[in-house]
Amino acid sequence: MEKANVVIGFLGTNLDAGKRRRWRPSVQIAEHPDFPVDRLELIHGRRWSGLAQKIKTTVEHSSPQTEVLLHEVEIRDPWDFEEMYGAMYDFARDYGFDDEREDYHVHLTTGTHVAQICWFLLTEARHIPAKLIQTGPPHHQEEGPGSLQIVDLDLSKYNALQQRFDLVTKEYNTFLKGGIETRNNAFNAMIDRMEVVTSNSDAPLLLIGPTGTGKSELAARLYELKLQRRRVKGRLVHVNCSTLKGERAMSTLFGHRRQAIPGAAADRSGLLREADGGVLFLDEIDELGLDEQAMILHAIETGKYFPLGSDYEVTSRFHLIAGAGKDLAGLVAGGQFRADLFARLNLWTFALPALRDRPEDIAPNIAFEMARAEKTLGARVTFNADALAIYQKFATDPGTKWSGNFRDLSASIQRMCTLAPQGRITKSMVQAEIATITSVWYNANQDPEMQLLTSVLGERSAEIDEFDRTQLAAVIRACQESASLSAAGRRLFAVSRLTKTSKNDADRLRKYLEKFGLDWTSCKG
Template structure:
């Protein structure tokens, strides 16, 4: 037969009867529906005589109850650290036998700090016990008083568990942008991401090729952190591929007016703007090594030094980093700091390409149609044959979707914009498929576009065709030259011969900055 064991503090006021005749440690043993086989009575300091008196009174009131006195040396029962440490040591050394005994913690006696510690120890299952709260009788006819038992094992409460599951599903839906996904790997990643984001303030690293939705996911992670009250500030989105040359440090960390020629005022910097919120460093693989070092220092200490400042500035933010390249490979090639990668790699999430989520394409097409309806103010849908044709093309293993979801979104937007009377026809689908395949083919065979994409990523598509050939030629010369000056002398040899070029290196540097590039980037 299982035994009931009660663990509780000696009430130095209540058990002494200073406030009323009701003494909770004695009365709890008098409930006929709650027989107690053993009472572990905990006391501290100089209260041994009172503990012995209560022990005697309990044994008189309930002869079948064995009372054991446990001395715990506590100097200040209102000191949380001391109290929790002492109670944790008691629980660790006790030797619970929960196969033969049922344990109950008597919450009524002891300080409020002690009650909080009991709750934490029971909730974490350091003590495998239920909680018991007792109260005085309303009248002499009410017997020993009231008694309420609470079990903190929440897995037994189906209604509560269902509410927790519902909240988790709501958070998962938020991270998916409201799109019902079926890909097992993606859904598992979202589940893990929700748990990490809700319970950790550590940096998150999102890895994936262009167009896989890193920026959108970062916004949703920010919203989740906001809902879970882990942050209060704003989301600051930084595209690191645009931070080239001398402007990078000033943009990220700010500057004092005297440190930058021509600056009319101090600049706060984006790290300061992110204080209390989330800093999203998109394309962090494009960030320079010096900037990486300062970012690492800011992550670890919450402090950094603006340009021209003699003292550090504090900014506490959550970091989300996005990368389209293999950072481990970049570390091996000394193009990314190993210490920063180690700091970011605690929670890494790899976003799959669209071609690897073929089962989710239909849901994403429906999502894009709804988005275009809001954008254009008109309901748009596929004809049945058109939808079948587009769906077949979109899910075909031979359709690679190099721009991933960005390509899919642009494709749907084109058809919706051109759809007569809100219907996408099969002829429109045929034309769109031809447009996509031609564009992808041309991009893959155009050597200039290939080199621009290598160094500029998705921004290469924003460069006018007029500038592409020239910029690609400049980048090729830079990759083949030993220094910025050598590249400048080669590129501007005719100007120098005509004595119209005075500083080839500076001229080349300014040209590269026009496109967000610098010499160091062209060497990588």
């Protein structure tokens, strides 16, 4: 379907009134034979409503295919940069652009020079998804609507709006930080850089950092920022690569044709296809196999890939955000990660620091978690002064591990808020919580089952519920002591298999391991 052509511009209080010559830009722009205008949006002040209505009538008479919409926007001083930009920014924010169905053009000819500068800045920042158009009168003794051309203005010499941009940038930065007023200079500088990159580049982003540092939450906010800046239109697809072990990884990511998978009832589109036009977040990308890494690289660079069993490539163009908890350079050196994929991801790498490396940010994060707990519990909870002093001293102590980083801090605050009598966290409660959390960390290091899980799962072992730890450790131990997957299955299901008609123990074991993102090879390793 052909898109509608929409022109947005100011009413020319001198030019459109015909005071200088018969050529009126807001009228003639709709009369170009090679530039049909389906809708003309005219912005004007209240005192010029009569002229605006006259232009509307003239355009609709001379160009019946053009719909004219009038927008009354009151600007006291059209030469004031701050006022003009603010009014135009509000207009753009409230407009409701639909660039799937309409092509937008900003008419630069009418309005003050300040308005022209603001038009350029708004389109350059993608607040207005439009092209800039300049029109001019016909040459002397010529007839017709005059000239029309797309222009690119050099506005590098204008700095009057820097404070406004600084304010907008600060708003975006605060958003990326989840509304938390962080104080760590290195982290804040990283967020500043990240906002610039996200707003101006479609290249992949790599977020690295230990578990619990907030990679998933940050990826979601980066997606929202891209959405606000109109760099993407589609959805965010979050993939935990550590769960894509074994034979189903390819199908999950790239989809399959029904005949390629035994027992499949229908074709599967795959997660890359779902991310078309949006953002694909590959969390724990270091857990992907080398074959999947190769296909991901091809999809990033070409926007195309082959679903399993297909002879034809599928197109999916997405912005990639990758998360990793391990040193990818080290994995490349060990042959566990593709060097070409790492080179593609390493253009924009952002290392999220551990909580213990940001002691000055612990206080604002405690306040943030308290506010979140209030929303969750539906009741306000506060610290007693002595209790808060003790907890903050413990939290900022260099010897405090915070092995789960912000995840541990969040869980700690949630526990105290839930147990707080009359909405007050007391000194004794803080002391009990400190004993609890340090005991958990100690037991995690001493528990042989936890040590086994950590050796196989790495930092993801902290995410396994206590309920599942003993059983999973027993399964892993059986795999390590058995010669094959089938032998391990016969050992683990020796009793229950007697009552089952199907005795495919290997398949039962494989499905159990896949729940935790494991396979036979990783258990043996």
